[in-house]
Amino acid sequence: MVAILAGGTGGAKLARGMLDVVGPEELCVVANTADDIEVYGVHVSPDPDLVALWLADLIDERGYGVRGDTWEVMTALADAGHETWFRLGDRDLALCLVRTELLRAGRRLTEAHAAVLEALGTRARVLPMSDEPVRTHVRAGGRTWPFQEFMIVAGAGAGPPVEEVELRGIARAAPSTEVLEAIARAEAIVIGPSNPVISIGPILNVPGMRHAIANAAAPTVAVSPFVGGRAVKGPTEAFCAQAGIAATAQGVAEAYAGVIDGVVADEPVSGVAALEIDTLMDTPEARGRVAGATLEFARSLSGG
Amino acid sequence: MVAILAGGTGGAKLARGMLDVVGPEELCVVANTADDIEVYGVHVSPDPDLVALWLADLIDERGYGVRGDTWEVMTALADAGHETWFRLGDRDLALCLVRTELLRAGRRLTEAHAAVLEALGTRARVLPMSDEPVRTHVRAGGRTWPFQEFMIVAGAGAGPPVEEVELRGIARAAPSTEVLEAIARAEAIVIGPSNPVISIGPILNVPGMRHAIANAAAPTVAVSPFVGGRAVKGPTEAFCAQAGIAATAQGVAEAYAGVIDGVVADEPVSGVAALEIDTLMDTPEARGRVAGATLEFARSLSGG
Numbered sequence: 001m002v003a004i005l006a007g008g009t010g011g012a013k014l015a016r017g018m019l020d021v022v023g024p025e026e027l028c029v030v031a032n033t034a035d036d037i038e039v040y041g042v043h044v045s046p047d048p049d050l051v052a053l054w055l056a057d058l059i060d061e062r063g064y065g066v067r068g069d070t071w072e073v074m075t076a077l078a079d080a081g082h083e084t085w086f087r088l089g090d091r092d093l094a095l096c097l098v099r100t101e102l103l104r105a106g107r108r109l110t111e112a113h114a115a116v117l118e119a120l121g122t123r124a125r126v127l128p129m130s131d132e133p134v135r136t137h138v139r140a141g142g143r144t145w146p147f148q149e150f151m152i153v154a155g156a157g158a159g160p161p162v163e164e165v166e167l168r169g170i171a172r173a174a175p176s177t178e179v180l181e182a183i184a185r186a187e188a189i190v191i192g193p194s195n196p197v198i199s200i201g202p203i204l205n206v207p208g209m210r211h212a213i214a215n216a217a218a219p220t221v222a223v224s225p226f227v228g229g230r231a232v233k234g235p236t237e238a239f240c241a242q243a244g245i246a247a248t249a250q251g252v253a254e255a256y257a258g259v260i261d262g263v264v265a266d267e268p269v270s271g272v273a274a275l276e277i278d279t280l281m282d283t284p285e286a287r288g289r290v291a292g293a294t295l296e297f298a299r300s301l302s303g304g
Numbered sequence: 305m306v307a308i309l310a311g312g313t314g315g316a317k318l319a320r321g322m323l324d325v326v327g328p329e330e331l332c333v334v335a336n337t338a339d340d341i342e343v344y345g346v347h348v349s350p351d352p353d354l355v356a357l358w359l360a361d362l363i364d365e366r367g368y369g370v371r372g373d374t375w376e377v378m379t380a381l382a383d384a385g386h387e388t389w390f391r392l393g394d395r396d397l398a399l400c401l402v403r404t405e406l407l408r409a410g411r412r413l414t415e416a417h418a419a420v421l422e423a424l425g426t427r428a429r430v431l432p433m434s435d436e437p438v439r440t441h442v443r444a445g446g447r448t449w450p451f452q453e454f455m456i457v458a459g460a461g462a463g464p465p466v467e468e469v470e471l472r473g474i475a476r477a478a479p480s481t482e483v484l485e486a487i488a489r490a491e492a493i494v495i496g497p498s499n500p501v502i503s504i505g506p507i508l509n510v511p512g513m514r515h516a517i518a519n520a521a522a523p524t525v526a527v528s529p530f531v532g533g534r535a536v537k538g539p540t541e542a543f544c545a546q547a548g549i550a551a552t553a554q555g556v557a558e559a560y561a562g563v564i565d566g567v568v569a570d571e572p573v574s575g576v577a578a579l580e581i582d583t584l585m586d587t588p589e590a591r592g593r594v595a596g597a598t599l600e601f602a603r604s605l606s607g608g
Contacts, residue, residue, distance in 0.1 A: 091377075
């Protein structure tokens with residue numbers, strides 16, 4: 001079984017490729033929940049949902065949300081004079097309602113998200129990194145923003161430089177039993193090509209997570225989020241700059257020192273086992289190829 | 305100012321008529337919340353919303369929900385294999401989200417419903433009877449149903465006879481400050497032509513409500529829910545039968561003994577001041593006429 005740590009689009013694309021390589025029963029994604037938000041009274045889990053939609057082949061062309069979704073509820077909220085900066089399509093909202101209903105009934109986030117996966121017909125598992133709430137806050141331009149507001153309202157990397165990233169609630173969080181079991185059982189642990197600070201950072205900083213990965217029998221490899229020297233999507237550079245991480249595969253490999261046994265990138269990396277391949281995942285074939293090569297590379301490290 | 309106690313359609317129609325008679329600033333509806341339901345993770349208030357939609361001239365022809373609403377979210381839930389017996393249109397759901405978001409943030413139901421009214425552009429007030437949760441449960445055919453399930457899934461009056469009506473939570477409920485103030489300030493208190501057992505019953509049984517009405521300076525008059533000897537809509541007869549209330553204006557007047565100073569009906573009533581008029585409210589003109597006559601009748605009793 002392959003465990004993939006994933007945030008947004010990069011991790012989700014790798015997971016979709018891995019689904020072709022190992023099949024749904026052998027894939028388990030541990031997804032960042034520090035981007036979660038309560039909005040319009042419902043619980044939205046952007047990263048776990050993004051991964052689930054990619055796995056279900058239902059991701060929309062715009063890069064998030066359900067393909068071909070409609071916007072009736074958002075239109076109604078806007079007509080009612082309500083803020084709608086966080087855009088949820090009607091089908092996207094329905095998935096959030098499935099999750100929210102279970103959370104209100106006292107179920108864990110892991111169980112609630114499992115119902116979303118079932119609703120989407122996805123048989124691969126996507127596990128929230130923790131059942132406890134962790135919420136990324138970003139300090140920029142002298143103001144502290146909840147993560148989604150920073151990304152959408154403040155314009156993320158286009159705004160003032162990031163001064164600080166705070167993971168509220170992280171000290172009280174723990175990996176769920178399901179996450180610990182997946183990591184312990186995995187044949188390979190793959191850190192997806194997601195933002196090392198705001199996507200992978202929260203996962204690795206859940207107390208007990210690094211220990212679980214270090215103690216796992218499986219090798220751990222990271223796929224660099226930089227392709228052709230740049231992040232494919234999102235404000236990765238801005239967050240790396242603040243965290244003192246060089247925006248290169250080498251920088252990411254060093255940031256994961258002590259966690260990874262190897263790195264996959266399209267540029268040379270030294271000081272750790274490295275696989276240099278084309279890592280652009282812009283087609284189903286490319287996603288399958290990168291996932292397959294990554295798994296093969298991880299397997300080559302298991303004897304080490 | 306006129307205070308109207310209302311449940312569903314009958315009370316809402318009278319309130320709409322009264323809006324024409326006294327204007328939005330002078331109208332306050334106290335609405336039953338014992339039909340409220342948490343479904344899909346959101347808080348739905350069918351009676352307060354029905355009144356609000358009537359006042360905003362947005363009620364749909366089907367008798368509930370927002371006129372011309374769409375059903376994208378319900379379709380998505382059904383596609384996801386989720387139960388959708390409680391049908392909420394997209395615009396209807398948006399109103400529920402406005403309310404739910406405020407409730408999750410710790411606001412009172414009265415405040416949350418005020419936001420719904422504002423969203424609808426309704427200037428008249430519609431107050432939940434209480435901020436505390438009261439939930440009607442119906443025992444029928446040897447089974448106890450939450451109210452909405454009894455009405456929608458069990459088929460209400462068409463199913464087995466009602467054995468018992470239980471108002472869960474009523475002992476811990478209290479009228480809100482806003483409700484007490486409206487009753488104290490009212491020039492007339494009108495009990496709308498709603499089901500005396502499941503619509504008006506919960507309102508009158510909130511501890512302190514009868515006392516507040518009895519102590520109010522204003523006369524209290526009830527409009528009979530029976531028109532031409534029958535309830536216009538809903539399973540009024542079935543619930544009256546169980547409660548030992550004759551399904552006539554006389555029966556209703558007797559059920560409200562000690563609360564009302566007069567009754568408005570389209571049939572003779574004895575033992576209490578009575579106004580006999582045509583009470584069918586099937587047109588805007590009829591609604592205004594019934595409301596106006598009821599208010600005039602109440603005023604005629606104020607000297608008493």
